[in-house]
Each structure stands twice: as C-alpha cells, then as structure tokens.
Amino acid sequence: MTLQIxxxxxxxxxxxxxxxxxxxxxxxxxxxxxxxxxxxxxxxCTKEACNFRDRWSSFKDHGIQVLGISKDNASSxxxxxxxxxxxxxxxxxxxxxxVASSFESYGLKKFMGRESMGMMRHTFVVDAEGRLELIYRKxxxxxxxxxxxxxxxxx
Numbered sequence: 490m491t492l493q494i495x496x497x498x499x500x501x502x503x504x505x506x507x508x509x510x511x512x513x514x515x516x517x518x519x520x521x522x523x524x525x526x527x528x529x530x531x532x533x534c535t536k537e538a539c540n541f542r543d544r545w546s547s548f549k550d551h552g553i554q555v556l557g558i559s560k561d562n563a564s565s566x567x568x569x570x571x572x573x574x575x576x577x578x579x580x581x582x583x584x585x586x587x588v589a590s591s592f593e594s595y596g597l598k599k600f601m602g603r604e605s606m607g608m609m610r611h612t613f614v615v616d617a618e619g620r621l622e623l624i625y626r627k628x629x630x631x632x633x634x635x636x637x638x639x640x641x642x643x644x
Contacts, residue, residue, distance in 0.1 A: 492593055494624060498523075498615045499591035502582040503558065506566035511556070511580055517619050520553040522637060523626075524612040525594040529561045529569035529579075533610070537630035538575055544634040547574045547643055558582050559591065560608055582608075612637070 502512040526534045541555050548555055552637040555577040566579040582588040586608065589595035597604055612633055614623035623640055639643060
C-alpha cells in the first residue's frame, strides 16, 4: 500500500552520526523533513545535502528538523558532515534498510543498464502531528530544500 499525504508517518528509531538513537515520534510537535539518499559524498547526494545546508537558516527559523537517511554508517556520516559543514542530523539505516522500506524508499533501482537494490532518493515532510504533509518521489538533488520551502510558503 502506497503512503499518501495525510497518513501517519511510519515511526522509527535509528542511530545518528554519533551513534545516538533518534526516534521520529519524539519529534512530534514540530515539522520534520526526512530525506532518503543513496550514499554519503557522492555527487548528487552532496548537492542535495549542501542545498539543505545552504537553506538551513530558513528551516531552523521555522522550527523544522531535517533528517538525512542513508545506508552509510556513523563514521561515514561524521566525515560527510565535517567535510560539507552540515548542520543537521544524518541517520544510518543499514541493510536490509527497514526504515527506508517502510517509507517505500528502498528497492530495485536501474542505473546505466544495471539493476541493483538500493536507497531511492525520496523526501517526506512530516507535520507536527506526525502525518505526511508532503511527499516527493521525484527529487532534484540540487534544489530539493528550495522546493520544500516554496511548497510550505517559506522563503
């Protein structure tokens, strides 16, 4: 069954870049952007992370948390955060990627004629009540943060 706007976001607990658990339910009362991405320090993923970084003050000023999720481990996230000066949290959803699967963001991908299982570049905005407010299944990595802010009426 496909997730729809208005559905409760699947709850999860994942370790952050410091190995500390982050539970989605504990963030109720504020908006949360959850963006799934394939791999730290790759060109598209770096563009996406830097777009969130460059728009961070708008998210922060409106009390919006940003959580990036990939299969990478905490040490990879720590290096990526340091190199790109990312001010937000990255979470590790290691194989078999149960959280990404619950958000329908892990599955068969095709790239350059090859098929493999992997993390899909999808983004979700969860409202203060824990419901899906916006869903992006086609993501432009260099402008995703801009698109969210525009759709939420924040500039």
